[in-house]
Amino acid sequence: MVFYFSGTGNSLWVARTLAHKLGDEVASLVDYWDEDFWRCDDEVVGFVMPTYMNDVPWLVKRVLENLELTHPRFCYAVMTSSHGKSGQAFTSMDMALQQAGGRLHAGYDVQMPGNCLVSTKEENEERLAAAPVAVAVVADAVKRETCTWRSRAALPPDDFVESSYFYGTHSLRRLTYMKDFEITDACTGCGLCARLCPTCNIDMVDGRAVHGDVCTACYACLHWCPQQATRLKVPFLRDKRFQYHHPDVTAEDLLYE
Incomplete structure (x- = not known):
């Protein structure tokens, strides 16, 4: 598999x-x-x-x-x-x-x-x-079955998940600013971003996408939005940004619900 x-x-x-x-x-x-x-x-x-x-x-x-x-x-x-x-x-x-x-x-x-x-x-x-x-x-x-990695036989630490970049909020280590999205007036409330979100972190409220705090920073919501209504607030990530998704993959291939 x-x-x-x-x-x-x-x-x-x-x-x-x-x-x-x-x-x-x-x-x-x-x-x-x-x-x-x-x-x-x-x-x-x-x-x-x-x-x-x-x-x-x-x-x-x-x-x-x-x-x-x-x-x-x-x-x-x-x-x-x-x-x-x-x-x-x-x-x-x-x-x-x-x-x-x-x-x-x-x-x-x-x-x-x-x-x-x-x-x-x-x-x-x-x-x-x-x-x-x-x-x-x-x-x-x-x-x-060519081995290229020498295992260190170590188990994950207790904070294996929690110490990860992009986990949680309110910490530079967790890079919260790279998960700070804005939804522009171009949003039509189609809900595609919510159906693409792997953690179900996006809800549709009054016809607009609202992000929660369980973002994994996959950026599917940004790159697949048909109206390009999802943007990052941080200038150095937002400026000159164009949407990208693999040309041989469709949004339907990635829907989680």
Whole structure:
């Protein structure tokens, strides 16, 4: 099985492409968001997700806290990011998998257009053009079960989720300002953003989107809004921002409810 978490469709596209090459299936990690316990019996298990501030998204950490791996012969992670570097992410994945009864055997980076930091359309086109080759390399390595990661056999700390970037509110460490959205008068109340939100953090109130405080910073609401009515308030993230989502993924592919 190839599990994925995706906001703009990058990681979903990678997961689908990888699964096709491996003859495997894909499943959304968000499907297990409300599960107190879930189990995977596959021997080869992959995880595809975006890198958030050089780490695993806090939502993914929380979902993996309740996972049990029963036959984990080979576990791998693929991190998508605008810079093609994952920092702490593989260490976090290894700790999460240790707790689940396995370990990380291999980690791979795939550079893709970013959903947070601004990149040019030319840069995005170059990354999209290079991505199929990068995923093919990952698929070949997974088929051979090539180990690229030396496990540290460490369990997650008590604040594994809570100390994550983008978790919670009222802290620079948690980067609240990067989750500060404004809804412009262009909002028509269609509700697409609410149906795309993986944490059900958006409600429609009097025909307008209202954000809560359980944001995971996937930016699906910003990039998929048909009216471009969702914007970040922070100038350096808002200015020169254009919407992006993977050209081979639709909003319907990512709907959670």
